[in-house]
Amino acid sequence: MKSMISASVHRQDGSDYELCLKTNNLPVSNKNLILILLFFVQISIGQTTPNYAYVDNKMASITEKLTTTTSEIADYINSNFTNQDDKIRAIYYWITSNISYDVPNMYAPNNLDSPQVKITNTLKTRKGVCIHYAEVFNEIANKVGVKSYIISGYTKQFDEVATISHAWNISQIDGKWFLFDATWGAGFVEGKIFVKKQNNTYFKRVPDRMIDNHMPFDYLWQLLNEPLTNSEFISGELDATKPKLNFDYNSEIEKHEKLSDADRAFEASKRIEKNGLLNNMITENYNLKKKEFTVINQNKSVEKLIVITANFNEAIQDLNDFILFRNKRFKPTQSDETLKKMIQNVRDKMNKCQDDVYKVGSVSPENAANLNSLKRAILAGLEKTKESEDFLKEYLSKETLGRKLMFTNLK
Numbered sequence: 001m002k003s004m005i006s007a008s009v010h011r012q013d014g015s016d017y018e019l020c021l022k023t024n025n026l027p028v029s030n031k032n033l034i035l036i037l038l039f040f041v042q043i044s045i046g047q048t049t050p051n052y053a054y055v056d057n058k059m060a061s062i063t064e065k066l067t068t069t070t071s072e073i074a075d076y077i078n079s080n081f082t083n084q085d086d087k088i089r090a091i092y093y094w095i096t097s098n099i100s101y102d103v104p105n106m107y108a109p110n111n112l113d114s115p116q117v118k119i120t121n122t123l124k125t126r127k128g129v130c131i132h133y134a135e136v137f138n139e140i141a142n143k144v145g146v147k148s149y150i151i152s153g154y155t156k157q158f159d160e161v162a163t164i165s166h167a168w169n170i171s172q173i174d175g176k177w178f179l180f181d182a183t184w185g186a187g188f189v190e191g192k193i194f195v196k197k198q199n200n201t202y203f204k205r206v207p208d209r210m211i212d213n214h215m216p217f218d219y220l221w222q223l224l225n226e227p228l229t230n231s232e233f234i235s236g237e238l239d240a241t242k243p244k245l246n247f248d249y250n251s252e253i254e255k256h257e258k259l260s261d262a263d264r265a266f267e268a269s270k271r272i273e274k275n276g277l278l279n280n281m282i283t284e285n286y287n288l289k290k291k292e293f294t295v296i297n298q299n300k301s302v303e304k305l306i307v308i309t310a311n312f313n314e315a316i317q318d319l320n321d322f323i324l325f326r327n328k329r330f331k332p333t334q335s336d337e338t339l340k341k342m343i344q345n346v347r348d349k350m351n352k353c354q355d356d357v358y359k360v361g362s363v364s365p366e367n368a369a370n371l372n373s374l375k376r377a378i379l380a381g382l383e384k385t386k387e388s389e390d391f392l393k394e395y396l397s398k399e400t401l402g403r404k405l406m407f408t409n410l411k
Contacts, residue, residue: 052086052089052093055081055086055089055090055093056089058080058090059077059090059093059094059097060093062094067094067098070119070123070136070139070143071143073091073140074140074143074144077090077144078144078145083174084145084146084173084174085173085174087141087144087145087146088141088171088178088180089203091137091140091141091144092137092180092182092185092203093198095133095136095137095182095185095186096182096185096186096187096198097186099122099126099127099132099133099136099182099186100126100187100196101129101183101189101194102127102128102129102132102194103189103192103193103194105129106129106164106189107164108129110129110131110132115139118131118132118135119132119135119136119139122135122136123136129183130166130167130168130183131167133167133182133186134151134168134169134182134183135150136182137169137180137182138169141169146171146172147171147172148169148170148171149169149170149171149221150167150168150169151167151169151170151179151221152165152167152216152285153165153166153167153168153214153215153218154166154215154217154279154281155213155215156213156215156233156234157213161279164281165281165284165285166214167183168181168182168184168202169181173204177223177249177250178204178205178206179202179204179205179206179207179214179223180203180205181202181205181210181214184199184202185198185199185200185201185202185203186198207222207224208224210223211224211228211233215230215233217268217272217281217282217285218268218271218272219247219271219272220252220253220256220268222249223249224247224249225245225246225247225248225249226244226245226247227245227247227275229242229276230275230277230278230282231276234278234279260296261292261296262292262296262300265289265290265292265296266289268289269286269289269293272285272286272289294362297361297362298362298363298364298367301360301361301362301363301367302363302364302367304356304359304360304361305360305363305367305370305371305374307356308353308356308360308374311349311352311353311356312349312350312353312377312378312381314349315346315350315381318342318345318346318349319346319350319381319384319385319388322342322346322388323388325342326388326392329404329407339392339395339396340392343388343389343392346385346388347385347389350378350381350382350385351382353381354382357371357375357378358375394406
């Protein structure tokens with residue numbers, strides 16, 4: 001009877017593979033030999049991963065006064081390391097070694113503060129929840145020249161889906177994307193106590209291993225050619241009826257990077273919806289992306305509104321200057337051509353304001369009244385411009401005496 005010895009070998013890069021050896025009814029002593037050999041094989045494989053001892057020791061020796069801002073930390077990293085791999089390791093090691101999980105605030109709302117406020121508070125207190133770890137990681141990475149993004153999603157442990165959302169990072173190292181979770185790399189929560197225990201399990205995690213327990217809301221950031229649906233992730237079972245999809249995430253990320261912030265939010269919301277709104281966390285993030293799209297567009301509309309208002313005020317000033325000049329009987333004397341250009345300049349500015357104001361787009365309810373007021377003001381300005389144009393047209397059609405008589409009746 002044939003038997004087989006197998007063992008799952010876990011690499012530091014996050015990938016697993018199965019070692020299998022047939023024993024073919026070998027004597028017991030030979031079987032033991034195979035097990036011993038397998039043990040040494042496992043150790044050997046573990047030792048082939050990059051050795052970051054130098055990086056870790058260098059980051060462990062950084063003085064506290066050089067870690068009050070991300071710029072200081074980035075400068076230290078840039079002055080000590082040259083390649084992206086060492087730099088990203090330096091970031092991961094420092095954060096996981098120095099930032100503790102803020103258990104009392106794990107359920108507190110974390111979307112009220114700006115990213116910079118989150119980062120500043122985290123470096124000051126040396127505490128934070130997942131988004132704080134991710135924000136610090138992201139900013140330092142980008143400052144040392146490593147492209148990085150924050151990924152939001154939810155997690156699963158022991159087949160149980162977490163009740164709160166999570167945040168981690170994705171970084172491009174030498175042209176290849178890897179995943180990082182500095183929060184889970186810093187330790188774990190036991191009861192209501194954070195146990196600090198730095199580990200490398202979520203350092204440069206490969207996508208097909210990260211998806212075991214980390215599910216991005218937006219499937220773009222799964223970095224998989226066959227992204228999982230939320231249903232598949234939650235159930236732990238693949239849907240055999242799902243259409244095959246060869247998703248080129250590299251090209252999709254490139255497209256994503258070329259989009260405006262509003263379009264990024266819009267496209268993300270479509271992907272989130274497509275992957276199934278199966279729990280409150282997913283639905284909340286979906287609504288957040290839609291709101292982000294709306295707010296960004298509304299902010300752009302407000303910016304347009306401000307510019308148009310400034311241009312309109314300038315047109316009104318030019319019109320008032322013309323009227324004041326007319327009330328002075330066009331003194332000092334100017335050529336007819338100059339007078340035509342003066343009023344035409346006002347007309348052009350007014351017309352542009354009218355064209356632009358109807359291209360503003362949607363605004364918030366608070367700004368709707370301002371937009372309508374501006375539209376009415378522009379129409380009134382156009383009417384006043386027309387009155388001055390008509391006066392000038394008649395004025396230019398007359399001889400010298402006729403022109404003087406026009407000012408006699410001028411109101």
